[in-house]
Each structure stands twice: as C-alpha cells, then as structure tokens.
Amino acid sequence: MTDLVTFGETMLRLSPPQQERLETADQYDVHIAGAESNVAVAAQRLGLDTAWLSKLPNSPVGRRVTGELRRHGVTVEVSWDDSDDGRQGTYYLEQGDVPRGNDVIYDRAGASITTLATGEVPEGLVEDADALHTSGITPALSDRVETTTADLLERANDAGTTTCFDLNYRSKLWSHAEARSVVTELFPDIDVLVVAQRDAEQVLGRTGDALDVAASLTADHGFDVTVVTRGADGVVAATADDEYVQGSFEASDAHPVGSGDSFVGGFLSQYLTTGSVPEGLEWGAATAALKRSVPGDIAVVSPSEVRELIEGETAAISR
Amino acid sequence: MTDLVTFGETMLRLSPPQQERLETADQYDVHIAGAESNVAVAAQRLGLDTAWLSKLPNSPVGRRVTGELRRHGVTVEVSWDDSDDGRQGTYYLEQGDVPRGNDVIYDRAGASITTLATGEVPEGLVEDADALHTSGITPALSDRVETTTADLLERANDAGTTTCFDLNYRSKLWSHAEARSVVTELFPDIDVLVVAQRDAEQVLGRTGDALDVAASLTADHGFDVTVVTRGADGVVAATADDEYVQGSFEASDAHPVGSGDSFVGGFLSQYLTTGSVPEGLEWGAATAALKRSVPGDIAVVSPSEVRELIEGETAAISR
Amino acid sequence: MTDLVTFGETMLRLSPPQQERLETADQYDVHIAGAESNVAVAAQRLGLDTAWLSKLPNSPVGRRVTGELRRHGVTVEVSWDDSDDGRQGTYYLEQGDVPRGNDVIYDRAGASITTLATGEVPEGLVEDADALHTSGITPALSDRVETTTADLLERANDAGTTTCFDLNYRSKLWSHAEARSVVTELFPDIDVLVVAQRDAEQVLGRTGDALDVAASLTADHGFDVTVVTRGADGVVAATADDEYVQGSFEASDAHPVGSGDSFVGGFLSQYLTTGSVPEGLEWGAATAALKRSVPGDIAVVSPSEVRELIEGETAAISR
Amino acid sequence: MTDLVTFGETMLRLSPPQQERLETADQYDVHIAGAESNVAVAAQRLGLDTAWLSKLPNSPVGRRVTGELRRHGVTVEVSWDDSDDGRQGTYYLEQGDVPRGNDVIYDRAGASITTLATGEVPEGLVEDADALHTSGITPALSDRVETTTADLLERANDAGTTTCFDLNYRSKLWSHAEARSVVTELFPDIDVLVVAQRDAEQVLGRTGDALDVAASLTADHGFDVTVVTRGADGVVAATADDEYVQGSFEASDAHPVGSGDSFVGGFLSQYLTTGSVPEGLEWGAATAALKRSVPGDIAVVSPSEVRELIEGETAAISR
Amino acid sequence: MTDLVTFGETMLRLSPPQQERLETADQYDVHIAGAESNVAVAAQRLGLDTAWLSKLPNSPVGRRVTGELRRHGVTVEVSWDDSDDGRQGTYYLEQGDVPRGNDVIYDRAGASITTLATGEVPEGLVEDADALHTSGITPALSDRVETTTADLLERANDAGTTTCFDLNYRSKLWSHAEARSVVTELFPDIDVLVVAQRDAEQVLGRTGDALDVAASLTADHGFDVTVVTRGADGVVAATADDEYVQGSFEASDAHPVGSGDSFVGGFLSQYLTTGSVPEGLEWGAATAALKRSVPGDIAVVSPSEVRELIEGETAAISR
C-alpha cells in the first residue's frame, strides 16, 4: 500500500551554473522541480512509500521528469499526453548573490497537466493510500485542474485518506482573492494545513502571532493540525489541543529553493507514521536545513543525515 | 541604410552536450536559433548591413536572443512584449549519431511573436532597406503573423525593396495544403524564392528535374530567380533567361542544423551586392559547408574563410 | 508479476571525458555498468517489467547504482551490505581512437556481491518471474557467487522460469578452462544461451561456421535456442528445428561498450513476449546499434526508436 | 547621437574556474576586460547610447572583444590592426579566497592599441558625443597613446563635449611620479574627475578627509565635479558649491573586479542625463554592488535591478 | 642529497564538483591525496628537496599519482606493483556545506602499498636523507607495512636522519588501543612528533592543557620537539627546554582537507633548514591557512605567498 500520494505539476528547471546570468550563460543546468514531487522525494527518501500523480507530455523531456523521480524511489502515476499541444512546463532560475536576488521566470502556461481530468486518475490510487498531499499551486494551474483537485480531495476524505495541503501561494498564477476563494472551498476536505505566515496573512487574512494564527485556523476549519512556517524563524503548529514551536537549524544560503517542500516531506515522514506533531516538525526542520546545502530543488538526503543533525552530531569529517 | 532586413522568430535552442540524450543529460547547451536570424547573421558576417525584425518577451531570456544577434553585428528591431503571457519560444535539439538521428521537440506555441501586428513594425524599416527576407515558417506561426507577413512583403514590394522568401516547410506547424495556400498568396510580392526540392514537390506539387522545377517556378510566378536546394547534391537556380548549377562542398556531418539558412545568407551577401546568381550560389554553398563544422545554429564564419574554401586553399595548418 | 529478473554485479564506471587519458584527465565521467543490469535496463525500456538482483555496499556510491537503474524503471532487489568490508566494484574505462584502443582497468575484487549467498535472495523472486538472466561474469566473481548462481538457475528451472545465460567470457576473471568447467555445469538448467563466436571457440571448443556452432550447442545441451554473436557481422541462432541469420545495422563506433548487453535486452524484450526468435534477433540487433550512439554502458533507447530503425525510416530531422 | 564615447584598451581575461590556480587549472574562463569598455557596457545597459573607441588586432581574438561589447549594445569604433605585430592584450586573473588574494598577471605590452594615433580616430566621433570618458590607464599604455589621449580630450573640450576621467592608477604601468606628471597635464581639459582616495594621496599628494580632497581638487583644477571613491566605505563628491556623501550597498565578495568601472558607468548614466550628482552617486554605488555578484569584469545588470536595489526591495524570490 | 623523504600511501580522490552529491553527480573531480605526499609537496614547494617513497600498481591510474607529484617537483621512489592483485587505493570525498558535513568513503583495502616490504626500499634512500617523515596512517595499512615502517624509522635513526611522525589517527583503519600499541613502539626512533590534541587524548591518553601535553610527551619519550595541533585554535610545541604557541591565520572553510599535512610540510621546510621551532610553526600555520583556499588535497602555494601572509601584506589586488 502506498503511504503517500502527492499530486501536482513538475517542471523542468533551467538554471545557469553558479552565479552566471540567464542572459549570457552558455549552458543551463537541468533539474526537475515541483512542489508536490519535491515532497514525495523527501518523504520517500526518509522512509515512506510514495507515489506522484500528474500528467506529462510523452516525450524525452517528460520522461526526464519521471526518470528523475523514480531514481529517488517514487512511484510514478502519470497520464501521458500524446497530443501535439501538450507541453512540458519549464522555469528559468537564476541564482543570485548579495545584493542580487534569485530570479524566477515561469514558462508553464499550457503544460500537459492543465488538461488533467479526474477521470484520468486511476481508481483507488487516492482511496487506497494513507495520505494525499497537494498544494495551492495545483488548483491555480487551470479550471480543469481546480476541479480535479477538489474531486481528489473529496474522494480521499470520503475514503478516510489523510489529506494534507500546503497553501503555497504563487502571485504569478492568481490573485490573493482568487486563491482565498478556491482554497477555502477545499478546506472542508483537508486534515493538515501547511501555510507560510505571510500567506496566512495575505491570502487568508490571518494576522498576529503565528501560534494564534495556527490555533485559529485549526479551530475555524477543523483541521487535525495547522502548521505555520516562518522561514529562518522556524515553524509553529496547533492541533485542537496543543501548540508546538520548532526552531530552524543553521543552514547555508546556497540552495534555498525547495526547502519549504523538503520541510513538508520531512514532516509527513514522521507525522504519518508516528502521529507525533513535534517529531514531524523536527524532522521537517532538519530536512529543510539539509536541503539548503544541496543543489537543485530536491532534498537528496538520508534518514541518518536527518537523525544526526537532530542529535547535534558534529560536522567534522569522519575518517 | 540597411542592406537586408530579415523577419521571423528566433528561439532558444536547448541541446545536451555531445551525443548525450535529452532524457538523461544534466546540462543543456544554450544557443539561439531562428531561420531568418540565421540568415541575418551569415549575411552580416559576410559583409551586408542587416537588421532582424521580431517580437520577444522583455526578459533576460528574450535579451539573450538580441544580445547574441548583436554580437554578430546584426541590428535588432524588436517589439518588446511586456505582457504576462508573452513567452520565449524554445526548442530541444538532441544531436544523434548513426543510426540515431537528430531529434527536435518544438515548444514554440504562444511565443510573443505570434502577436506581432503590422502596426508594431517601425515605419520605413522595410521600405528603406535594399532587401527583405522571411521564410515559410513565419506566416505559419499564427493568423496574426500571417497577415503581418503579407503586409510587410507588400510594403516592400511597393517600395522597390527586393523580397526573398525561403519556403522552409515545417510539418509541425501546418499541412502541405495550408502551406501551399498561404505561400502562393504571397508569391506575387516575392522576387527571390528559395525552396528545397522536396518542398517544391510536396507543397507546390512541382516534380521532376530540379532545374526544370526552378525554371517553371520562375516562369509561372515571375520571380527574378528561383533557387532549388538539394542537400548534399548542391543547388540549382533559374532566372527568366539562365540556369545555374552549383555543387556542394565536402563538409562534416557534425553540425548540420542551420546550414540551409547559412546558404541563404551567403547567397544574399553576393546576390544583393553584385547581382550575380552564380556568385551567390557559390558563396551560399561554401557558407553552408563551413557552417556544418560550427556548433550551434549560426554560421560563425568570415569572408576570408569563404573565399579560401572557394579558391580551394588547403586546410593545412598555417604557422 | 515480473517478466525478467537479471542477476549480477553492477560497477561504477569511471572514464575521462572524450579522448582524454586516465593518467592526466582532471575529471572522470561517472556511469554505472553491469552486464546484467544493462540487459535489465534495455529490456525494461523496450517494454518488459524487469528486476535486478544483486548486493551492494550501503553507501552513497551503492545508492548511486540503484538510483540510476530505478531511473530507467528497473525494480531493484538488492541485499544491502552494511559490513565495513563491503565495497563498490569499479572499473576505469579510457576511450581511445585509432590507433589507440579502449583501455579497461577493473577494480572489482572484494565487491559486496562476492559475498551474496542464496539465502539472501527473496523467496519467490526467481520462481515467480517469467525469466531469469545472468552471464558468465557472475559465477566468476567468487566461489560463493558461483554457488548462488547455480542455486538460482536450478530454482528457476524447477519453477518453470525461462533461464537465459550470456557466456560473456572475461579473461581477467578466470581462465578458459575454469570458465568451461563452471558454465557447462550450469548448462542443464539453461534454456537460452547467448555466446560470442570467439568464446564458443575458446571456452567451449566449438569451431567452424557460426550457424553450425549454434545448432550443435542447441542439440548437445538441449537449449531452446542458442544465439551466436559475431560483432559487426551480425548474429545467428538455432533452435532444435530452425536456424536464423540477422545482420547488424550500420552504427557509430563512438560508444561500443554495452552494445552486447543491449542486444540481449532487445532480444529478450521480444522473445519472452512473442516467442519469436527472428523478431528477437532483429530487435536485439537494432537495440545494439542504437546503443553505439549513446554515451555510457546503458541503452537509453525507446521502442519507437528501435521500430523506426527496423523499418528503415530515415534519420533526417523531423521538424 | 552618441551619449558617451569611452576610449581605452580592452584585454582578454583568462582566469581559472572557481578557486583553481593558474599553475594547475586545465581550463581558463575567457572574459573581456577593459576599464573604459566596462564603463561603456554599464552605461549602455543603464540607458545611455555609448560607443567604445580602441584599436585591436584583426583576428578572431580581436573580434571576440568587439562581439562581446556589441552583445551589450555598445557601438564599436575600432581601428583594425592588420600588421603582423599587433597583438591582443591579455591578463591572467586568479580569484583567491581568504587568506589568498586575487592575483593578476598582465600580458599587455605591445598590444595593438599602443600604436593608435589621433589620425585613426573618426572625425566627429568625439566632437559629436555628449561625453567622452577615459582613464589613467590609457595614457600609460605608450607615448603614442598618451598623445592621442591628450588630443582627444582637447578636441572634446573644444567641442563642448563633457570629459570624464577616472585616474585609475596602475603600478605595473608607471610610477606615481610619471602618473602625476601626465594626468595633471590633462586636467585642464577634464570636467569630471573620479579618483580613488588612495590614488589621490599617492599620485596627487592629496591627504586628509575624502570630502576635503574632493573639494580641493574641484577648486584647484576647476572640475565640474570630483568623485573620490573609498571602496566599501562608499564615495564622496564635490562640486564648486556642494558636497555629497554616498554609502556603499552591502555586496558579495565574489566578483569584485570591475566594480569600480561599474560605479563610473552607473554614475554617468544619471549624471549625463539629469545633471544630478547625488543621483549619479546612488546609481553608481548600486551598480557597483550588483556587479560584485556577477562573474567576469562586466556589469550585466538592468535598470530595474538598480532601481529595486536603491528602493530597498527585498531579495526574496518572486514567484 | 635529499632533504626529506616521506613514506606512505597516496590515494586517488574522487569528489563531485562543488556541493554536488556522490549519489547523483555525473562527474567526479580527480585529485591525488596522501598524508605523506601532501607533506612532501608542501615542503618541496617551500624549498626542500623531497622524495616520496611508496608502492603503486603499474597502471595509468598509478602513474597518475606519480605524475601529479613530480609536477610539484617531488622525486618519486616507487616500487611498481606488476601483480594482478595490486590496486590503487581510492577515496570518495563529498564536500558539504552547513549543516551537511564533508563525507569520506575509503576504498583503500588491498592497495599495492599494503605489500611493501623493507627489502623493496632502495639502499641509502632513508640513510642519506636529512629527514624521514611518515604518519600513523602508514603502519595501520597492513602488518607488512607496520614492519616496514618500524624498519625504516630504525634505519633512519641509526643513520642520524631526523625522523618526524604525525600521529594522524584514522578510526576507519584501527582502534585507539591498536594505534597506541603500535605507535608507542615506534616512539624510541622518533625525533619530532606531531599530534592533534584530540588524538593525544584518545590514543595516547594525555589530557589537559595542550602545552602540558606537548611538554610531557617530549619529556617522556625524549622527542626533540612535540607539536600539538588544535585546529582553528592554532598549535603549540615543546622541546626539552622551551614551549611555543602559534595562533592560526584566518582562512576560508572551502577546502580544509589536507591542511594538517600542509602544516607539517610548512613546519619542516623551516625546522629542517633553520632548526627554529617557532619559525617552523609560523610557516606551518601560514601554509595550512593558504591550503584552505586551494581545491584538492595539495598545498599549491609558493614561498612568497607564505611570506606575504606572515608579514601581513594585504590581500588587495596588485595591478
């Protein structure tokens, strides 16, 4: 049985080596990148049996995505798009340095996943899993996928599958108002909400102390747990009965992209198996920290590395 | 005054290094590639004063295209697309080896150029030039661009600007019938036609000997000259009065992409300045051959290299 | 159910880029390489559901091997070696050019697989598969693995699983006499034998016409089919009733390493599903030819590429 | 009309990748580098219409320089040296790390520019421009170029073209005394002086507070404005009537080479268009800071990046 | 005459570029690495005439080691292993970032050097040298090499050759107890002991203040000098009569591997020529600091760089 199914788009990420610029570099590094597949990879590497659900063009570039995910052990549940119009979503990432920030150019409009209908999802995939995870990016991709997202969350909920949702607001995909309208429609089918404090404020209108935000979201929507992330300030969480605070681990600034998804993957790897929120938060924070030292979007980490970081073992070379 | 304006789309070309595969390579080489800008670069490097007309997203990736063209001396006449929807057309090129062929995946739908209206073209740009060149790819991009192409050819014709058209059929953009319908509408405004023998047959329905095809096209449509290309078998051409045959130069198989456009650039560099068809054919063939030894889509060659090849100088190292 | 289980060692292959030399290159390309995993990847990519059985050190380097195989869809059945002594077998490959040949330096002694005992193999893995494949390299690795190989072939045979064996003589592992003694012991449990003509002569003492060699091996040992490979001269095969000849496809000299294994993978992809020997030979030959254009040991090819090659479609660029 | 002409030498810069050493690296990154062309590129990218005046060998290496400058939009006014003796100036740059500093080895003696005579400069180039910029490096290259520099500054001055001069002392080209003697001869024709505080002291003998140095230089030589740069401590400037202080922006240590020239380019982009010294200083400081995050000698930056830095927008990823 | 002979194993070091991971990188950088050859290179580059004694497989990979050492001027005294079993020791190094540490995987078992017998060492090599250096790694490699180490130290001692020993405990090679037993047997033949404070405690059981540890070791074993290293806290040393303290120089964290050996090489370059312990410590500390900015295991530094660092010259670019 699958422990965790994640659902969303995975793009090709094209980025100049080192600090080179998109305008002038002669080579681009190629990675794959998708919020939900990032979660799947992190969770799989940390012990869960995960699957990733999506739609891709049937091409070498589409197969690159699935190959890279399978490499990390994730089961791939892809609806292959053989149409002439289906395309592979891509994004350009330029990694900056002080004072030049990272620059992102999305080129994801019309990607194959925007046509994914509920009927293309295998029967039982979601129902037979322990948990289903998706993010606010997915329903923002197209009206069709918004419907599919709602359908799958409902099917999961009906089947007793734990549902996890990372709000993950993307200003280049929709407005705050659109996001609020759609995601609050989904809330009744959601068990675990992860939301950045800024998104809680701007999309959901929840201001104030992070713990209060978490507690009120849990209370208002009946979530099992709400996790509010605060970047370098760590994360907090609230269930109906308890509140939790987890600091962040010291980490490099070199490869921040994907660390939020790595948090979710680390969190779920424990929360789904032990039911413990604080253990989940600790594993999430450690996984996110380790990710920041790894090039690409994906947390190429191992359970022992997470465990050693939590246990505070030194980084001295063992030889 | 500009000698030659070329008009069309230029894409980003992403290709794995050496013989690596798109599915597994970790880096892609980045080049720019467009039939008409390839012509502009070749002609500019061989002595003409050229400009390239197009529309691009106002982004680092769009500026990469213009930067690369300016590097070779081409004047850039670009309508910058500041909309959120404008995208940079791309294509993936995998370079094969025997028996694996080259593989091309276009990802050009919805590129900024598809919205280019005649009104966005600077007054006088086409009228004040000696010549205007475009290809059959351009009107195939969108209805809007089809109209713009027709408008520009008409304006050029009215102004006495020599018009050159490379039929350049792309099966991934339109059918033979669609192509025939559109390009024959353009023929009255065209002075110089370049067409591959296969396209002459499949699109224009002209079968038989290449010289006869060239002669009949010239006769039927009143072209100043028709050039029929035959790959490694060389090219032929026909004016109302004369016929010409030009063999191909021995050349590497390493980098064939763009050699057809290099032929046109080399041809125009002479034809537009001397009026001599055979000199044009000879320079075109030599430029195309040199291109095949140069990575990327663009003929990074010099007039002296073309001249030496034509004069048969040896390739021995001079030191 | 698994269609095909392959069993053997997979090494890390370290090779200088291009034609650089091992002695002076500052970087080595890293690939994975193993006769039996090469077969598994080719067969999986061409449609079979395959698994690979082996033993590896529990380290990032060992995980590199499994990750790369999973990327191509192969199921990994690995006994992880947590001992301090287990090591990852490696080999250095220097790719030459005329007149300098390829150079291979093995560094595989004491690899984890040399300790793999029959008891470490999951119950049913071999028995429940359609087919089991291994090569003469495997029993040559250690006495322990020789026993394990014999056990698995016997278990497969008893369970009605088709057994395939590629003799694949390696002079750096054992002598002709040792090889002959061991492999002929295994022959009673083998259904399909693949053997290079040179090995048939030097190891098995079978001289003369390749078809005769194939026919006599089939007759003497009761194989379902014997395939005799002859490099650029193609392959022949003999069943009890028929003989088959398959020429080789024209192919590059660039990346020959692994083409023999690609042949086997292509052959089995058809033979195991259709039962047709000539179809198997044709797919094997086409897969091997395509492999020769692909860097690394592994046939990163698709069924459509194989089919197009067989059907003689041109290598012209489709665009 | 050209807004700004800059005049000087541009070298090929050869540097080992990352922190590799010149003595042992197997590849060198190739950039172009020249104080005055660096200024031209920065100013052009920030909105001015610039030209660069120099002399280069007529070779692929010389054309590399012009191609790279044209890429950024700079108009190239080059006297091509067809003599056998003309060479392309080069320099080796090794990028260090603490405690190893950057190492520079010039190999610029006898470069083509050392023979550039006033008569080779197109009529009107300097006279018709808004401004002319050069640095103390240029007259130090050869006696011939010293004369040419004086001639051009005088012609500019006579024509009412604003003249800008960055003292830019290079100990490997001349002594403090030689520099002082030559540049003070040029001062009467100079409107804007940029000078590092250390050079003001060591070459011009001006000690004390930076603002006082700027004010006294302005007063003594009748400059429109004197800018004194102080590295990480920012810059100050003095006109006859006012004094200005501009701090530096926080910036990476990764790519400091060329940041001084980027300051000048940013400064002129505003000063020449608005006449405002403080706006010029602010744009200069921001451009210099951004440059420090960009590999190579050249400020590959955009006006919006400069504006965002000045307006203090966060470096968070926008997506 | 040779100033210094060092004796030990040199491995091939395979490391992914930048912060890539061993599990996923497609290329590994190749360096050579050996504690004693690192010492030899540093000392040779800083002025001594050094030789390195070892045993290597007679292969391109073995010759890579000697070629790299000769490049730095070290004389190579190698017993070439022509057996089939001799292998080149290797190690995998993954360079981390916060919070991910460096990761080392040794693959050195059965390397050719483990079979090096005293009889294979040229007569007079050790006796005619000024000094012999080895480390605690060497006797840990095999029983055979333990004997050879003891023999050579004895021969050196008898001949009046100064003997230097860096304890250099490696937990992957032996236990604390084994190390203590073997190295204390060697102590009577040792003149100069270098030991990390942690090893002094864990292997030799010396706790307390570093100076006291150094002094008591000198007193108890009659060493000429004992040097106790303390990482970023600097080093201390004690002779029978004096005690010395040397701080560390500020240095990058980028390339720490090999800095300890660089300290020893820098120390010996002065101690062996001037007899001065404090000068040795200062050169050692400066060499170690410079090493940390240089990729690979080897201190590619020059005497002038060491001298400038000691004299506190600024790291500003000289041009």
Add this chain to the structure above:
Amino acid sequence: MTDLVTFGETMLRLSPPQQERLETADQYDVHIAGAESNVAVAAQRLGLDTAWLSKLPNSPVGRRVTGELRRHGVTVEVSWDDSDDGRQGTYYLEQGDVPRGNDVIYDRAGASITTLATGEVPEGLVEDADALHTSGITPALSDRVETTTADLLERANDAGTTTCFDLNYRSKLWSHAEARSVVTELFPDIDVLVVAQRDAEQVLGRTGDALDVAASLTADHGFDVTVVTRGADGVVAATADDEYVQGSFEASDAHPVGSGDSFVGGFLSQYLTTGSVPEGLEWGAATAALKRSVPGDIAVVSPSEVRELIEGETAAISR
C-alpha cells in the same frame, strides 16, 4: 647522466573545447606546447632520461610549463626571468573540421626565451649529455637565441654529444631565405637532420624523390643520418651507406598537432640507444600515430602502447 637535452621555447596553448570557435567560446582548454619539449616528453616516456633547456618568466604561468613537463618525468633546466618584461609565449589553436581547417594565432613575440644568452646555460649540461636536440624554430626566435643555438651546437659537437636538428620551418617567424641562411650555418655541427619534404624543397631547395633528397643532404653536409618526413606518406632516411623507408600507421585526424615532434621523440628513443635507424623510424611513426588520438600537443603514450602498435595487436577491448 642525461640521455637527451632538448632546447627551445614552450608556449601556453589556448584552444576552445571541441570544435568551438576562438571568437565565441567561453572557455579555453590550456595545454603546453613546444616542439622541443614535445620531443623531450615523448623520448622520456619511451625510456630516455631527458632534460629540457629554456627560459621562462618566474610566474604561475611559467611554472605551469615546468610542472607539466616534470609530470612526464622531464628534468627542467630553466633560466627564470625575473624581469618585468619577460612574458610567457602563447598561441591560440582552433581545431576545425571539414572544410574548416585548424587555425593558429601565435602570440610569442618578446617571450622570455628571446633573451636567453649562452652564459645562462649551466656548464656541462650539453657537454655531459648523450645528445642535444633543437629545431629551426629556436634560432628564429631572436638574434640572441640564434647565437645561443649556434654556441650550444658547437659546444655539443666539440664534446662529442650527438646533435639532432629538426628544421621545422615556421613562415610566421622568418622567410625561406633567412631560414636557409641560418640553418646552413648550423649544419656543420649537426649529426642528425630531420626535415619535412616541403621544407627541404622550399628552404633548402632540394626537389625530387624524398630518398634522393635525404641521401644528397647526408652526402653534402656529412650528417650521420637525414630523415625526410612526408606526413601520411611516411618517412624516409639516408645514412652514408643505407636508405630506409617507413610507412605511416593508420591514425585518427582528431589531434594532429604535435605528431611531428612525437615522431622525433620516438625516433630518438631508439636511435640513441640502439643506433638503429629503421627501429628509430618505426618507433617514431608509431608514436606519431598514437599522438594523433591524444588531445593536446604532447604524446601521452607508453612504451607498451608503441610496441603493441608495431606488433599489430588488435585494438579490441581487453577485459
């Protein structure tokens, strides 16, 4: 004792990777290249004890040259140039493909070696060697070096050291007439002459059959042996008594630069030890052929590779 001293300039060679162009490549591969050091390396690797005599700037770039030569075992006898004016000669090499030839741009004027006086050469270096080798490039570098060359050849001759001279005409250094005048002055001190047939004709005025040219040169100048090289057509040689013909081995076109020097190195490795001209020719031809498969200017080959090629062993992979 040294078997062979070679004397000449070694440059840094800068070449774009693969078939990239000098004008546009972003990285250049760095090699060292000098006719006489190429000979030294080949001869050293094939068994002689060689030294290389030259003058270099005392810089990291100069040390790169010596380091690379020492790597191959050559003893370096360099006069280090500490002047500010001494520079490292360089050359740019662009590797072409059909129909684009290789392109060479020398940048060697004023290199340190042009100031090398006889007095800087260590006493006995030439006198105590078995043989001295230089080429026609060396006296063409400067008047000073012309004198030094004559002095050294005379000293060698007087001391009974065998002298070898490869005429090696370089049109970019001097005219045919200048070359003829200088080298014929040197002939009385030369024992072994190597000359390309084209140079024999153009510089020495010897036309006709290659064997006749060799014989007449031997007869007229009293050489021990004259070798006339004819590229792919092989070589011939004549002593006073005998004539020899040696064909060329089939070889790649990939890396021809340096193959002539490799021939001389291979020739001398045998001729100087066995006295046999035909063995020398055979080793020379085989070494030159192997060189053509090795990137860079230097023959990174081994005696066993040469022997296997001569003995006609197959290039099949041994494993």
